[in-house]
Amino acid sequence: MSALLEVVGLRKRYKDIVAVDGLGFAVHEGETYGLLGPNGAGKTTAISMIVGVLDADAGEIRVAGRAPDLATRAMVGYVPQQLALYPDLTARQNLRFFSGMYGMRRAQARTRIAEVLELIGLSDRADHAVATYSGGMSRRLNIGVGLLHRPRLLVMDEPTAGVDPQSRTSILDSVQRLTGEGLAVLYTTHYMEEAERLCDRVGIVDHGRMLTEGTPSELGDPDLESTFLRLTGRALRD
Ligand SMILES: Nc1ncnc2c1ncn2[C@@H]1O[C@H](COP(=O)(O)OP(=O)(O)OP(=O)(O)O)[C@@H](O)[C@H]1O
DSSP: OOOOEEEEEEEEEEEEEEEEEEEEEEETTTEEEEEEEEEEESSSHHHHHHTTSSSSEEEEEETTTOOOOOHHHTTEEEESSSSSOTTTTTTHHHHHHHHHHHOOHHHHHHHHHHHHHHTTOGGGGTTGGGGGGGGGHHHHHHHHHTTOOOOOOEESTTTTOOOHHHHHHHHHHHHHHHTTTTOEEEEEESSHHHHHHHOOOOEETTTTEEEEOOOOTTTTTTTTHHHHHHHSSSSSOO
């Protein structure tokens, strides 16, 4: 299995706070990797550097074995914690707008938009304004935007925070379907049972460092939550 994402010795400091302090891990093709850590552990900062919206102070990021450039950018889909959608537009119009940003041709975009709408379970509401959507539906569309250009790595920052159970199941099911097709997924969550169900491997981070990593069952003695508490001294949801 080849590593689609490799992170080595990543560092970022905000004035006197070292947010990410020598973080390293890898995510392979078809693998779901969960970055777990208490609030302020440095997960969002690390993700921001990986997707290229923040410059690292030090360290290496490799996507499909290459240093980040325009070609590797196109391999990465990013689903930010905050919704990044136009509420007055419909789901289809939002996707059409972002397909233009990705430089997709119109005919190709039309087909892909229909596929993505199906994948996120919004085909039947595609032509309704996003302002009329539930929180869970908006989250699903946010993920759809990240998937539009067929990335090989999807990076999601708390994609299921505060969503209804139906949308949550739908999000988790679509992630599983996509990793089955080879997509690599890096994500953060505050839901331990979700990490246990979804992740092939998890990394527990605190103070910007990797404390341990392994499969949920390797780290689950007696369960993942206990390991997390023992290492960080805090609950995942505080
Ligand atoms: N723009 C910023 N300026 C200064 N400090 C920041 C900034 N962004 C984050 N920090 C600090 O860096 C540290 C890591 O924050 P980060 O948001 O990466 O953590 P996190 O693990 O994503 O937390 P959460 O689970 O709450 O999202 C925290 O101490 C935070 O206060």
